[in-house]
Amino acid sequence: MAEKKAEQFYTPPPKLGKWEGFRIFIWNSETHQFLGRTGASWGKILLFYVIFYCGLIGFFVAMMVVFYQTIDMKIPKWQQDKSVIGNNPGLGFRPMPPESNVESTLIWYRANDEQNYKYWTEELDKFLEVYKHPGSVSGEGKNIVDCDKTDPGDKVCYVDPKEWSYCSSENHYSYHRSAPCIFLKLNKIYGWVPEYYNDSDSLPGKMPKDLKDHIKDTTDPRERNTVWVSCEGENPADVENIGPIQYIPRRGFPGYFFPFTNKEGYLSPLVAVWFERPKTGVLINIECKAWAHNVRHDRAERRGSVHFELMVD
Incomplete structure (x- = not known):
């Protein structure tokens, strides 16, 4: 006869006060999370935005260079x-x-x-x-x-x-x-x-x-x-x-x-x-x-x- 599996029940998290919940949100010593994210998670998201904005700035600079190649600073293009x-x-x-x-x-x-x-x-x-x-x-x-x-x-x-x-x-x-x-x-x-x-x-x-x-x-x-x-x-x-x-x-x-x-x-x-x-x-x-x-x-x-x-x- 197969061994009967033990039943598992969901245990709700302990009730915390407002200040205690805020303190844990800032820094959770058990999970080592800061503002709800681990160090690795923060590193990945910061790396993403650094690459994203560098690409955006590079694209803008490239477009400006192309734009200035088409105009003369002393002679208007449309006259x-x-x-x-x-x-x-x-x-x-x-x-x-x-x-x-x-x-x-x-x-x-x-x-x-x-x-x-x-x-x-x-x-x-x-x-x-x-x-x-x-x-x-x-x-x-x-x-x-x-x-x-x-x-x-x-x-x-x-x-x-x-x-x-x-x-x-x-x-x-x-x-x-x-x-x-x-x-x-x-x-x-x-x-x-x-x-x-x-x-x-x-x-x-x-x-x-x-x-x-x-x-x-x-x-x-x-x-x-x-x-x-x-x-x-x-x-x-x-x-x-x-x-x-x-x-x-x-x-x-x-x-x-x-x-x-x-x-x-x-x-x-x-x-x-x-x-x-x-x-x-x-x-x-x-x-x-x-x-x-x-x-x-x-x-x-x-x-x-x-x-x-x-x-x-």
Whole structure:
């Protein structure tokens, strides 16, 4: 007769208190487990993650190396129509309102209060610093030439701050005279070449009359190769209140600054718009436009133009 097997019963683990259970979870002296795993188990899992993350980092580095082989740090792969920027430059203005009111385009100050207009003049000082010290961009400045006197060739054109006259830092940009200067710049688009309005017979009907007369009076063929600039009040009341305007040092962006090819030390040309006698205590809506055959104006999309408001108390 076969020997009867002894019956075995499951013995529940002893009941432990919360602290005792936690202590055993941290270190179980009977099974030599730390946080529920033995030393061999911890070694295997750590080895797995070391290999996994090393492989992941290696893959990422390899992809970055391949990626950088396909791009040029100075020449964009997608240009003009093929790029997100497109081939229609926008127009920007300085000084900008405080970052706390980033959506605002209002330049508002009190001319008889230096502490009040100081913000605007300091913002212009910061923006124009690189123009006053061009060598800080291109080493010793050896890559910069005066393009009014010589062809730039493989160099870049010099923007002379001494030409700004009333719109200079020494003159506080005329803010204290209730005659503020606003600086305009054309956004850079790699390889974009303007098609100039240098023929007085092809001027568009929407171009302001004073600009048409200026172009007709310009006899120097080289000077006619300019991306022209105009600033006007947007509404009849704004036109009445804006007062006389001067463009310093010239009425647009000279053609020898184009095309932009990301040469070392390149600085965008500037036009200082000097509002000589804007009516004080009145909000004036102003729109400035850049003029070339291949600059299209779209107020909603801010293409080829810029809008801002001016109020001098």
